[in-house]
Amino acid sequence: MDNQKPKNIVIIGGVAGGATAAARLRRLDENAEITVLEKGPYVSFANCGLPYFISREIQRRSHLLLQTPEGFFGRYRVNVRTNTEAVGIDRQKKQIAARSPKGDVTIPYDKLILAQGGSPLIPEIPGISGDHVFTLWTIPNMDRIHKFIDEKHPLSAVVAGGGFIGLEMAEALRARGIGVTVVELAPQIMISMDAEFAAMIRAGLEENGVAVRTGVGLSAIHQGSVDLTDGSTIQADMVLLSVGVRPELTLAKAAGLEIGTTGGLLVDETMRTSDPDIYAAGDMVEVVHKVHGKKVRVPLAGPANRQGRIAATNVLGGAMTYRGALGTSVVKLFNRTAASTGLSEKAAREAGFTVGVAYAFKDNHVSYYPGGRPLALKIVFDMTTSRLLGGQAYGEAGVEKRIDVLATALHGRMTLEDLSELDLAYAPPYNSANDPINIASFIGQNHIQGYSPLKTPAEALREIAGGTVLDVRTTGEQSKAPLEGAMHIPADEVRDRLQEIPTSGNIYILSKDGFLGHTTLQILKAAGRKGVYNIAGGYLAVRWTDGWTFNA
Numbered sequence: 363m364d365n366q367k368p369k370n371i372v373i374i375g376g377v378a379g380g381a382t383a384a385a386r387l388r389r390l391d392e393n394a395e396i397t398v399l400e401k402g403p404y405v406s407f408a409n410c411g412l413p414y415f416i417s418r419e420i421q422r423r424s425h426l427l428l429q430t431p432e433g434f435f436g437r438y439r440v441n442v443r444t445n446t447e448a449v450g451i452d453r454q455k456k457q458i459a460a461r462s463p464k465g466d467v468t469i470p471y472d473k474l475i476l477a478q479g480g481s482p483l484i485p486e487i488p489g490i491s492g493d494h495v496f497t498l499w500t501i502p503n504m505d506r507i508h509k510f511i512d513e514k515h516p517l518s519a520v521v522a523g524g525g526f527i528g529l530e531m532a533e534a535l536r537a538r539g540i541g542v543t544v545v546e547l548a549p550q551i552m553i554s555m556d557a558e559f560a561a562m563i564r565a566g567l568e569e570n571g572v573a574v575r576t577g578v579g580l581s582a583i584h585q586g587s588v589d590l591t592d593g594s595t596i597q598a599d600m601v602l603l604s605v606g607v608r609p610e611l612t613l614a615k616a617a618g619l620e621i622g623t624t625g626g627l628l629v630d631e632t633m634r635t636s637d638p639d640i641y642a643a644g645d646m647v648e649v650v651h652k653v654h655g656k657k658v659r660v661p662l663a664g665p666a667n668r669q670g671r672i673a674a675t676n677v678l679g680g681a682m683t684y685r686g687a688l689g690t691s692v693v694k695l696f697n698r699t700a701a702s703t704g705l706s707e708k709a710a711r712e713a714g715f716t717v718g719v720a721y722a723f724k725d726n727h728v729s730y731y732p733g734g735r736p737l738a739l740k741i742v743f744d745m746t747t748s749r750l751l752g753g754q755a756y757g758e759a760g761v762e763k764r765i766d767v768l769a770t771a772l773h774g775r776m777t778l779e780d781l782s783e784l785d786l787a788y789a790p791p792y793n794s795a796n797d798p799i800n801i802a803s804f805i806g807q808n809h810i811q812g813y814s815p816l817k818t819p820a821e822a823l824r825e826i827a828g829g830t831v832l833d834v835r836t837t838g839e840q841s842k843a844p845l846e847g848a849m850h851i852p853a854d855e856v857r858d859r860l861q862e863i864p865t866s867g868n869i870y871i872l873s874k875d876g877f878l879g880h881t882t883l884q885i886l887k888a889a890g891r892k893g894v895y896n897i898a899g900g901y902l903a904v905r906w907t908d909g910w911t912f913n914a
């Protein structure tokens with residue numbers, strides 16, 4: 363820290379990034395004057411917890427209010443001005459114009475930290491301002507929804523947007539006994555994940571009574587119903603909008619601060635904006651993606667908090683850097699969890715990587731110990747360097763553990779070789795001797811080395827004309843979901859029935875989860891067959907991939 367510490371630091375925005383920055387400033391400098399301007403009525407509230415108050419899993423509203431202005435002052439001697447909106451930044455005079463019920467004020471600063479977050483996108487459609495139409499962003503938003511449900515007893519709801527907040531709200535509304543339809547404009551929900559994971563998640567939602575419509579948007583909202591862009595109408599006593607986040611940049615733009623290529627506020631790795639006396643953190647900024655190095659916006663609480671900490675440190679002359687985000691996220695969906703980190707397969711291809719993928723469909727712990735729950739894991743890697751690029755998981759248990767390990771591996775720029783050597787905790791109630799991450803990395807290594815070449819379900823589908831799908835599932839497994847046009851020889855019979863397998867054209871092996879496909883592939887290779895591929899993830903991945911049809 364230098365000796366010329368600024369004495370007067372103003373923070374605009376008092377929740378995730380702003381509150382963290384304020385507390386950090388005080389811990390680093392007992393003498394600084396620290397002021398937080400917050401336009402809402404609450405400082406440092408738990409916005410991530412709002413859906414769980416609606417669902418009633420969190421019963422007490424006060425549990426969401428993490429700090430009060432008085433509490434902040436008592437502990438940190440930070441002046442928090444709630445209901446005070448900053449309306450202008452005069453960079454020459456280094457002062458903020460702010461508006462509050464008590465009147466307009468001008469607040470000088472030596473250094474300024476912007477932590478204004480974002481605001482929910484509101485589509486411009488007829489009926490959008492109805493009193494049964496909601497967003498969930500703040501405590502007052504939450505109160506309005508809660509009151510509406512208590513007083514009006516809605517029977518049906520439409521949630522517009524199938525991202526994590528929309529899906530959390532779908533679950534919350536179901537918990538209140540409301541019939542829910544999620545309407546998503548994109549072809550799939552959870553667009554940060556690949557299509558097969560979105561399909562698994564969708565099936566899980568449907569199993570819990572949530573209807574899902576994709577590829578359509580809202581075109582009009584009425585009392586009791588909404589019209590969709592495909593001409594259909596669905597019942598909706600209430601509508602929850604969750605269609606995206608816009609960074610809050612009005613002030614920054616008016617002050618002439620530079621905006622980045624993604625539409626977020628431009629900051630350098632010290633979280634400094636284009637004005638050396640103004641730093642910024644959280645949903646309003648754009649940052650570097652740790653995997654592909656491009657600029658991205660990652661509106662998540664973890665990055666906001668860490669960026670706030672770094673901004674505060676550097677405002678006081680420190681030299682901390684923010685090296686980028688991975689977009690690691692996790693969402694509880696009824697009895698299951700979905701999580702991802704880094705790049706999806708789709709995002710990795712768009713970023714120009716030569717992509718490989720591997721799946722592990724395992725129980726969260728050994729199957730002989732009671733209570734194992736199925737877990738779907740996918741890793742995405744670079745075929746050229748073997749570097750991990752991303753991971754996705756879905757299941758009832760052990761999901762977030764795997765994703766956190768993969769996030770750590772991504773931070774360390776690990777390769778499949780590193781992952782295959784990871785020494786992860788094992789005892790029967792917790793894991794298998796080879797964690798699903800070890801297994802997925804073995805599969806990826808075997809693929810890269812050409813020992814057991816894979817085709818993704820989508821690649822295999824594109825190529826199978828002229829080739830043969832060899833279904834090696836057991837007769838019991840195959841008869842439950844036969845694949846039309848496939849040749850069925852159970853894996854254990856392949857050695858004795860080799861002569862039945864065509865000798866021309868490629869062979870695409872379909873097993874239950876890819877494991878016996880790998881074994882079968884070695885048998886065929888040893889018999890001199892060429893052009894043999896194992897379908898990655900087997901039936902458990904293929905069944906969620908568009909274009910494959912199994913007879914029921």
Ligand SMILES: Cc1cc2nc3c(=O)[nH]c(=O)nc-3n(C[C@H](O)[C@H](O)[C@H](O)COP(=O)(O)OP(=O)(O)OC[C@H]3O[C@@H](n4cnc5c(N)ncnc54)[C@H](O)[C@@H]3O)c2cc1C
Nearest residue numbers: 375377378379401410447448478479644645661662663666
């Ligand atoms: C319902 C919900 C659930 C979420 N769940 C998760 C989750 O599970 N995991 C996760 O990682 N993330 C989650 N998020 C996202 C996470 O909350 C945000 O990424 C994080 O809060 C961003 O922090 P921030 O400091 O940038 O902005 P915010 O926390 O939004 O704070 C910005 C504050 O600035 C104030 N402000 C803006 N302009 C002005 C002005 N001109 N003057 C004064 N004050 C101003 C706003 O009133 C606001 O309170 C969730 C968000 C919501 C809404």
